[in-house]
Amino acid sequence: MHIHFLGAADTVTGSKHLVDTGSHRILLDCGLFQGYKNLRERNWSRLAVSARHIDTVVLSHAHLDHSGYLPALVKQGFHGRVFATPATCDLAEVLLLDSAHLQEEDARRANLYGYSKHTPAEPLYTVEDARRALNRLHPLPFGEEIELHPEVTVKYTPAGHLLGAAAVTLRCQGRTIVYSGDLGRHNDLLMPPPEPVHEADVLLVESTYGNRLHPADDVLKLLGDLIRTCLQRGGSVLMPTFAVGRAQALMLALHRLKRAGEIPAQVPIFLDSPMAAEATQLYERHQALLRVPPEEVAHLCDGVTLVDSPQASEALTRSHYPRIVLSASGMATGGRVLHHLKVMAPHPKNLIVFPGFQVGGSRGAKMIAGATEVKIHGEYVPVKAEVRHLEGFSGHADAGELMDWLRHFRKPPRHTYVVHGEPEAADALRTRIKEDLGWRVSVPDHLARIELD
Ligand SMILES: [Zn+2]
CATH class of the missing domain: 3.40.50.10890 (Rossmann fold)
Incomplete structure (x- = not known):
C-alpha cells in the first residue's frame, strides 16, 4: 500500500493525495493549483497517474483547491464514483460550473487577444466537462461508514471551515488513514469547531496557518x-x-x-x-x-x-x-x-x-x-x-488550533504527513508536532510516493 502526493505537498493548493491499496485506488481531493504561474501550469501537465486507473475520489470539501480539478480528471477518463457530503455536493455544483465558465472565458479572451502560447487556446475544461463530473457525485452524510471496495471503507467527520467540510477516515486492510482536509476554527462566525478524530495509523494534516496565530483582537x-x-x-x-x-x-x-x-x-x-x-x-x-x-x-x-x-x-x-x-x-x-x-x-x-x-x-x-x-x-x-x-x-485553524485538534488522537499515528501549507508553514507545524507531541512526522515533497509498510 502506498500514498502518492500529487498536489498540495509543497504548497497550499492543488490538493490530491492518492491512496493505493494494491487493489483499489482512492484519490483524496481533486483540487486545482492556484497562485503563482508555475503552480497554475501544473494544472496543464499530465497527472502522474492515469485518471483511468483511479477508482474513487473522496472530496473533503468544495473549495476549488480541493475539488476544482475534478472536471479535468473526468475529461481524462476517470469514470468512478466521487464521494462528498450532501452540502459539499451542493456547493460543488455552484463552484465547478463557475470555474468551468471562467476557464472557457479565459480561453476565449486568450484567442481574442492572441496571448496564449497555444493556438487555438483551449479551456482546461468546459461547462460540459463540469456537468459530467457533477454526475459522478455521491452524497455521503457525516458519520456514515460505507464500503468502497471489500476491505476499504470511508467515513466523514465535521471539520468546520466551510459548509459541508469534512475530515476523511479511510480504513484499508486493517489500517486507518485519516486526512484532515481543511480544519476550521474554534470561534468561526458561521461554522462549529472541527470535531475530534481519535485514531489513525497514518495521518495527513493541513498546515495553511502552521506557522501563525490569528490575532486575538475582536x-x-x-x-x-x-x-x-x-x-x-x-x-x-x-x-x-x-x-x-x-x-x-x-x-x-x-x-x-x-x-x-x-x-x-x-x-x-x-x-x-x-x-x-x-x-x-x-x-x-x-x-x-x-x-x-x-x-x-x-x-x-x-x-x-x-x-x-x-x-x-x-x-x-x-x-x-x-x-x-x-x-x-x-x-x-x-x-x-x-x-x-x-x-x-x-x-x-x-x-x-x-x-x-x-x-x-x-x-x-x-x-x-x-x-x-x-x-x-x-x-x-x-x-x-x-x-x-x-x-x-479566516476560515482556517491557526497553529494553536491545529495542535489542539491533533491532541485528540489517543495514541500517536505511526506516521504523520504535513500537507497543504507553504514550505515555511508546513515545516513550522512539522517541528511543533515533533517537539510538542513527539510524533514521527514529515513534510512530503511534490510527487513523493511513500510505501506504508
Ligand atoms: Zn478550504
Whole structure:
C-alpha cells in the first residue's frame, strides 16, 4: 500500500493525495493549483497517474483547491464514483460550473487577444466537462461508514471551515488513514469547531496557518471601527471575498454590526457576486450544519442588495455615494471585484479589506504586502486606498488550533504527513508536532510516493 502526493505537498493548493491499496485506488481531493504561474501550469501537465486507473475520489470539501480539478480528471477518463457530503455536493455544483465558465472565458479572451502560447487556446475544461463530473457525485452524510471496495471503507467527520467540510477516515486492510482536509476554527462566525478524530495509523494534516496565530483582537469590533472611520471620511468600502463561505460570514458580521449600531444602519451594502447569492441560499438550506440560530440565518440578506446583471454591476462601479461592496474573487485574481478595484483603489478615502487567506502571487497578496500599484486587465492601477488584511476572518485553524485538534488522537499515528501549507508553514507545524507531541512526522515533497509498510 502506498500514498502518492500529487498536489498540495509543497504548497497550499492543488490538493490530491492518492491512496493505493494494491487493489483499489482512492484519490483524496481533486483540487486545482492556484497562485503563482508555475503552480497554475501544473494544472496543464499530465497527472502522474492515469485518471483511468483511479477508482474513487473522496472530496473533503468544495473549495476549488480541493475539488476544482475534478472536471479535468473526468475529461481524462476517470469514470468512478466521487464521494462528498450532501452540502459539499451542493456547493460543488455552484463552484465547478463557475470555474468551468471562467476557464472557457479565459480561453476565449486568450484567442481574442492572441496571448496564449497555444493556438487555438483551449479551456482546461468546459461547462460540459463540469456537468459530467457533477454526475459522478455521491452524497455521503457525516458519520456514515460505507464500503468502497471489500476491505476499504470511508467515513466523514465535521471539520468546520466551510459548509459541508469534512475530515476523511479511510480504513484499508486493517489500517486507518485519516486526512484532515481543511480544519476550521474554534470561534468561526458561521461554522462549529472541527470535531475530534481519535485514531489513525497514518495521518495527513493541513498546515495553511502552521506557522501563525490569528490575532486575538475582536475581529468584529475591528471591522466595525475600520468601516465607520472610512464612511466618516466619505469613502466607500470594498471587500474582495470568496463567494462561498467568507461572503456569508461577512454578511452575518455586517448584520450584527448594524444591529449593534457599530456601523450606520442606512449604509447600503451590495453583494456583487451571483455565485455568492446562490451559495447563500445553500447556507440557508443546510443551516442545521451552522452554529448560527435559524432566525439570524433568515435575516442574512436583510439590507443587502444582490447585484445580478453585469450592467447593474457596472452601474454600481460608477456610483459615487458611500457604500459597502462585497464582490468575488476573494484574492482579486478575477471576477467582478476587479472592476470595483480599478475604480476604488486609486482614492485614499476608500477602504479595501481582504478578509481571507491570500495565496502568494495573487493580487490580494501583493496588495496586503503594500503594493502601490497593481496590474488589472493589462493596465497599472495606483493603490492609494487604505488596504487591510483581517486574518481574524479566516476560515482556517491557526497553529494553536491545529495542535489542539491533533491532541485528540489517543495514541500517536505511526506516521504523520504535513500537507497543504507553504514550505515555511508546513515545516513550522512539522517541528511543533515533533517537539510538542513527539510524533514521527514529515513534510512530503511534490510527487513523493511513500510505501506504508
Ligand atoms: Zn478550504
